Amino acid sequence: MTNELLSARNITRRFRGLTALDQVSVSLSRGAVHAVIGTNGAGKSTLVSVLAGELAPDEGSIFLHQQEVTTWPQPRRARAGLGRSYQRTTIFPSLTVHENCRLAAQARQQHFWNWAAPAGKCRYSTDAAQHALELAGLKDDASHIAGLLSHGRKRQLEIAMSLATAPTVLLLDEPLAGMGSEETDRMLALLSSLKTQHAILLVEHDMDAVFRIADEITVMVNGRVIAHGDPQSIRDNPEVQTAYLGEGE
Numbered sequence: 001m002t003n004e005l006l007s008a009r010n011i012t013r014r015f016r017g018l019t020a021l022d023q024v025s026v027s028l029s030r031g032a033v034h035a036v037i038g039t040n041g042a043g044k045s046t047l048v049s050v051l052a053g054e055l056a057p058d059e060g061s062i063f064l065h066q067q068e069v070t071t072w073p074q075p076r077r078a079r080a081g082l083g084r085s086y087q088r089t090t091i092f093p094s095l096t097v098h099e100n101c102r103l104a105a106q107a108r109q110q111h112f113w114n115w116a117a118p119a120g121k122c123r124y125s126t127d128a129a130q131h132a133l134e135l136a137g138l139k140d141d142a143s144h145i146a147g148l149l150s151h152g153r154k155r156q157l158e159i160a161m162s163l164a165t166a167p168t169v170l171l172l173d174e175p176l177a178g179m180g181s182e183e184t185d186r187m188l189a190l191l192s193s194l195k196t197q198h199a200i201l202l203v204e205h206d207m208d209a210v211f212r213i214a215d216e217i218t219v220m221v222n223g224r225v226i227a228h229g230d231p232q233s234i235r236d237n238p239e240v241q242t243a244y245l246g247e248g249e
């Protein structure tokens with residue numbers, strides 16, 4: 001049985017005259033963190049948006065669980081197991097941690113006959129929220145007001161909200177941005193524990209963290225993939241050193 005849960009083949013996306021993605025291919029497998037790195041404007045966030053179904057590609061194909069989903073909109077991909085987090089926090093600050101997760105779960109599970117039902121009465125979403133909080137290490141924060149959490153905990157909550165939708169694939173756009181070293185350590189431990197059951201794509205600028213956590217790395221420059229491989233081969237790749245990491249690093 002293949003562990004490949006998502007693959008994108010030869011994706012091109014243009015914004016008027018600019019080619020933000022140029023024939024980009026990536027594959028995500030259960031049990032692996034696949035980091036996508038690159039300079040500012042390389043196309044990393046565009047790639048995440050195309051994979052998530054928020055932006056349509058001009059060319060190329062996307063497969064989720066071996067099924068072609070290229071034309072599926074984002075909600076349908078989410079229901080099929082694709083979860084994502086954003087560069088900026090997207091929580092509801094006045095609700096509790098548990099309520100945030102419950103709403104995320106309910107959004108996936110929503111049926112026309114229970115739109116009017118109070119969220120707290122929906123057994124599925126309450127259980128899914130509880131499970132997500134446990135997975136994300138936020139069980140003890142369940143009753144806390146989300147807006148009062150530390151920055152690191154807010155990012156954890158975003159991942160918990162994504163987990164509440166029961167995804168198999170997680171697309172994480174800079175989950176470590178703005179974190180101190182302790183928060184980074186905690187998030188990396190969380191990603192390590194999640195990867196056993198999920199395929200994870202990690203867009204990240206923190207190179208130390210990338211080389212600590214990634215099983216494979218794709219390097220992008222100006223919309224193109226210039227290298228792909230295990231962390232050691234990326235570190236040793238002269239084109240990567242010149243174009244991105246800086247010679248001598």
Ligand SMILES: Nc1ncnc2c1ncn2[C@@H]1O[C@H](COP(=O)(O)OP(=O)(O)OP(=O)(O)O)[C@@H](O)[C@H]1O
Nearest residue numbers: 015018019020038039040041042043044045046047
């Ligand atoms: N909606 C849009 N309309 C026009 N151009 C866009 C749009 N979104 C992205 N771009 C351009 O596409 C290119 C790739 O942007 P993208 O945000 O994907 O890069 P990135 O690698 O994520 O950068 P960063 O690391 O700074 O977040 C950039 O030149 C950007 O200006």
